[in-house]
Amino acid sequence: MSSCWGNQIKLTIFGESHGTAIGGVIDGLPPGLTIDFDEVGFQMKRRAPGQHQWSTHRHETDEWELLSGMFQGKTTGTPLAFQIRNRDQKSKAYAELNIVPRPSHADFTGNVRYHGYQDYRGGGHFSGRLTAPLVFAGAVARQVLATKNIQIGGHIRTIGTLSDTRFNPIDPASHLFREVALKQFPVIDDTAGDQMKALIESARKDCDSVGGTVEAAIIGVPAGIGSPIFDALESSMASILFAIPAVKGVSFGDGFDITTLRGSQANDQYDQMDDQRNLTTSSNHNGGILGGITSGMPILLNVAFKPTASIAKPQQSINMRTGEQTKLIVKGRHDPCIVPRAVPVVEAAMAFSLLDSICQIKGLEYWS
Numbered sequence: 229m230s231s232c233w234g235n236q237i238k239l240t241i242f243g244e245s246h247g248t249a250i251g252g253v254i255d256g257l258p259p260g261l262t263i264d265f266d267e268v269g270f271q272m273k274r275r276a277p278g279q280h281q282w283s284t285h286r287h288e289t290d291e292w293e294l295l296s297g298m299f300q301g302k303t304t305g306t307p308l309a310f311q312i313r314n315r316d317q318k319s320k321a322y323a324e325l326n327i328v329p330r331p332s333h334a335d336f337t338g339n340v341r342y343h344g345y346q347d348y349r350g351g352g353h354f355s356g357r358l359t360a361p362l363v364f365a366g367a368v369a370r371q372v373l374a375t376k377n378i379q380i381g382g383h384i385r386t387i388g389t390l391s392d393t394r395f396n397p398i399d400p401a402s403h404l405f406r407e408v409a410l411k412q413f414p415v416i417d418d419t420a421g422d423q424m425k426a427l428i429e430s431a432r433k434d435c436d437s438v439g440g441t442v443e444a445a446i447i448g449v450p451a452g453i454g455s456p457i458f459d460a461l462e463s464s465m466a467s468i469l470f471a472i473p474a475v476k477g478v479s480f481g482d483g484f485d486i487t488t489l490r491g492s493q494a495n496d497q498y499d500q501m502d503d504q505r506n507l508t509t510s511s512n513h514n515g516g517i518l519g520g521i522t523s524g525m526p527i528l529l530n531v532a533f534k535p536t537a538s539i540a541k542p543q544q545s546i547n548m549r550t551g552e553q554t555k556l557i558v559k560g561r562h563d564p565c566i567v568p569r570a571v572p573v574v575e576a577a578m579a580f581s582l583l584d585s586i587c588q589i590k591g592l593e594y595w596s
């Protein structure tokens with residue numbers, strides 16, 4: 229088993245990219261919540277394929293059917309189940325890939341793990357398409373969090389060697405979250421964004437792909453969420469972020485760059501206490517988490533995405549029937565860069581993870 233995540237609030241994701249449908253079951257939600265499904269639709273559209281030049285040309289509207297868990301306009305508290313039908317599958321290009329695996333995709337490992345019984349069409353259960361249910365679940369989770377003024381935002385931080393402006397680590401400004409989320413290409417600096425789009429387009433024309441990073445932040449998080457050792461908030465958040473296909477790195481605060489600082493530069497010094505006894509710091513190199521527990525400062529993280537595996541340039545692979553080397557040209561409709569569509573996915577994973585951790589510490593009553 230591996231497609232079920234969470235402790236207090238659990239998410240199960242099911243389906244295959246070219247099967248009948250994909251979907252999810254969210255178990256453990258507080259009862260009595262109103263969910264704004266227009267907002268869920270907004271988040272789903274940010275991720276959906278087939279809308280832009282920098283995305284795959286597979287066209288899916290990602291409309292969902294709600295199967296259970298809502299009654300008279302409110303959550304029941306019992307499993308909320310939904311499905312998203314696949315509408316635009318084209319499986320022809322995939323038959324060869326179960327015999328000649330794509331370098332860097334899950335064709336070979338999935339075949340070994342499931343003894344060849346996996347649905348290999350469109351990457352099956354391994355496909356980035358399975359992030360649609362995660363975005364749905366995240367859209368629900370972020371609405372629960374918003375009742376306590378907890379807000380989440382993200383943007384494309386880098387594509388290849390090109391960079392966007394960073395969030396201010398001590399005040400990542402919630403107005404920026406919505407502003408960026410409303411953009412087709414989610415960057416803070418549109419000039420940098422235009423250069424990034426040109427880079428993606430040139431890779432696509434070269435039958436190639438590019439990678440990059442997403443920076444994301446959560447503000448309004450109370451101090452005291454998370455636990456030491458195995459339930460560190462960094463551990464649980466990283467585990468759901470690593471469930472996003474193509475993620476190769478997750479770092480909190482300054483991440484690996486903190487190693488270049490001295491303690492005197494890296495330490496986030498305390499400078500104020502408010503009337504609720506919350507402490508604030510004048511910097512946020514630690515990304516709002518200390519000892520696995522939130523400090524009350526913004527949670528700040530970066531997620532690294534590899535260049536899309538499926539490229540149309542000839543590559544070397546092995547014919548698994550004959551054992552012979554062979555040249556592979558991957559056909560089909562692929563994202564020349566995963567990062568732009570991955571921004572809402574990262575935010576969704578963070579929302580679900582934080583909701584689960586808050587419920588573990590404060591219980592469901594916290595939301596009533």
Ligand SMILES: Cc1cc2nc3c(=O)[nH]c(=O)nc-3n(C[C@H](O)[C@H](O)[C@H](O)COP(=O)(O)O)c2cc1C
Nearest residue numbers: 333334354355356473474475536537538562563569
């Ligand atoms: C939103 C999204 C879209 C993706 N689109 C593609 C794609 O079009 N082609 C592709 O080869 N990989 C794509 N991927 C990545 C693959 O699904 C992923 O590389 C593969 O399942 C192997 O998993 P791994 O890279 O985590 O090892 C996408 C991932 C995400 C999150």
Ligand SMILES: C=C(O[C@@H]1CC(C(=O)O)=C[C@@H](OP(=O)(O)O)[C@H]1O)C(=O)O
Nearest residue numbers: 277284286350351355356357560561562
């Ligand atoms: C369908 C989506 O993305 C897909 C993710 C994906 C992969 O290998 O991850 C490969 C492509 O699948 P297909 O060959 O069926 O077009 C993408 O289009 C989606 O995000 O909804």
